[in-house]
Amino acid sequence: MAPRSALRSRGLVLGALTAALTAAFTPAPPLTESTPTPLPRTGFETSHGARWTSEAEESAFLATVARASDRVRVDRIGTTAQGRPLRLVRIGAPAPARHDGAPRGTSVLLICSQHGDEPAGREACLATVRDLAYATDPATRRFLSRTGVLVVPTANPDGRAADTRGNADGSDINRDHLALATPEARAMAAVLRDHHPGTVYDLHEYSPTAPYYVKDLLSLWPRNLNTAERVRRESAALADDFVTPAARRAGFSTGVYGIWTDPVTGAPVRQVAGDGQERILRNTAGIKGAVALLVETRVDPLTDAEKTDPARTNRRRVTSQLAALKGLFTFLDRHRGRIAAATAAARTAALADRGPVHLGGADNDPPAPDRVLTRPPRAYRLDAAQFARVRPVLAAHGVTWLRDPGGGATVPLRQPLRPLIPLLLDARADYHLVAGRPVGE
Structure with a gap:
């Protein structure tokens, strides 16, 4: 028999998030007088993956979720150069800083679509917000009673509106987490400063290079050497022991971001990305003492059916992100004590000044x-x-x-x-x- 903690974790990932894994594939049923009020759905879901959720649809969706659930709060944390709001969604147990600045409780921060032309992570985040907000199963309710889930659903609203990697000024936000020259990076830095999330999870997408770089989903921990060793170990465990297995169980191939591998032997061939630059979010978060992970979904069509129907490709991109998120939530539930110990050790080491x-x-x-x-x-x-x-x-x-x-x-x-x-x-x-x-x- 599986341990009770494992059963609780399975209940969590099979309960609240199962709906998100299928919503994009399931058209909404017709309403009748006896039909209960349906859960809010994103523009991506209502279009069956034919288009991405618009800014107006996101705003209405989040407002509906916040009104319906007392476990959800939506705050405006900044404004882009073009006047669009940057939002932070808070779900579950609050995790404010103690008077000495140390974190209290367990919290995770999801950063979605820093690059505006990588929308699948955003759709996965929005669906996850809804499913956690409306969940009634005991495992998820227990999880949220002990965990603060923080979500920036659209970290680059101007880029998302224009379908561009950079923001309105063409800046790559994911190269600005040191200098904080962009309003988007400043807003995210404030969340890290004020909420002290123990884990930071960054959702992206990538274009493959056949035959060396073709996995469905890639991940990478903080490589910067200023990341405390215990934090790095937990980050690698999140990738290797939770996100990767969850994606594989859902039928997706996995690999390490930035590393080309031999298609026959699987041996590393060349590193093309993913260094230790301190200005990249996964590295900045690690330096600041948080467990961190970058996750990247493959964007190109994989089958003839996907080539003729882009909505299939879009649904697969979002579903792979949702599968990886199941691994993240299981990690948070099972490694709660280890995350707290790793982040506390990083803080202690910094204060020792050695x-x-x-x-x-x-x-x-x-x-x-x-x-x-x-x-x-x-x-x-x-x-x-x-x-x-x-x-x-x-x-x-x-x-x-x-x-x-x-x-x-x-x-x-x-x-x-x-x-x-x-x-x-x-x-x-x-x-x-x-x-x-x-x-x-």
């Missing part, structure tokens, strides 16, 4: 010796002009500082975001914002 800081490299690409601060400075001193320039960014990340009499500031490393600070302020870092003066190196 150990190297890596300015380059990745977990599969050792850095050159001159890219490692073996004895990092105790602080960085900023003059008045430097501080004026970076103060909003430091505040958005949650970095603290001490004001100097002349209008500048000193930023100590002994704080929860210690691994991030040199990447922002050290002249030797690839994407530094200003060249602060090291103190006590």
Whole structure:
């Protein structure tokens, strides 16, 4: 007999999310006088996958869900350059920060469609919001009583409206999680700062390169070497032990994002993406002490039927994302204690202010010796002009500082975001914002 915890997890993934796995394939039945009020459906679902949910449909859908469920709250967390809202949906148990800034409870953040031309993750997120909001099965209710599910359903509304990778200014938001130059990245940084999610899950799509890069669903953990080791291990476990098996059980092939593999032997051939850049969300989240994972769905038609009917391709793209989400929710339920321990250990290590800081490299690409601060400075001193320039960014990340009499500031490393600070302020870092003066190196 399976352990009771395993049975509860199966109940969770087979209960609340089963509807989302089939909704896109099932036309709405005709209404009769005896038909109960149907659950809200997205534009994608009502069109049977023929088109993606519009901005207006998303707004109406979320408003309906929030009105119907007391476990859902929708907040506006920002505004794009073209005036579109950036929304955060909160479901289940709240997980506010304690007075000392440490997280309380278990929470997960879903970031959907940072790239506007990758809409399948957004559709999966919207369907998941609805199914968690309306779930009545005991396993899901128990899960939500102990877990805060945070969802940014459309992280790039202007790009989604234009069907472009970048935002209205052409910026790639997923290369802006360090500098926070875009309103979209600033909004997401504020969610990380204010809610301290223990897990960050980033939904994307990719175009394959046959025959080396053709899996239905790819995933990748934080490769940045400033990610605490226990956080990296839990991130890899999320990919290898939960998301990958869940996708395979649903009939999808899986692989590691950014790695071409030999079609016969499966051996790695070449790395084409997925490095340790600190400005990419999965890496930034890992550096900040959160378990993190990137998931990518294959976008091209796979069969003759999909080639003649794009809606089939669209449904398969969304269904593969939903299958992976089942793995995520099972992970959250089974690894609740391990996630909390890993994130707490990362915070403790940062506050101890010991150990190297890596300015380059990745977990599969050792850095050159001159890219490692073996004895990092105790602080960085900023003059008045430097501080004026970076103060909003430091505040958005949650970095603290001490004001100097002349209008500048000193930023100590002994704080929860210690691994991030040199990447922002050290002249030797690839994407530094200003060249602060090291103190006590």
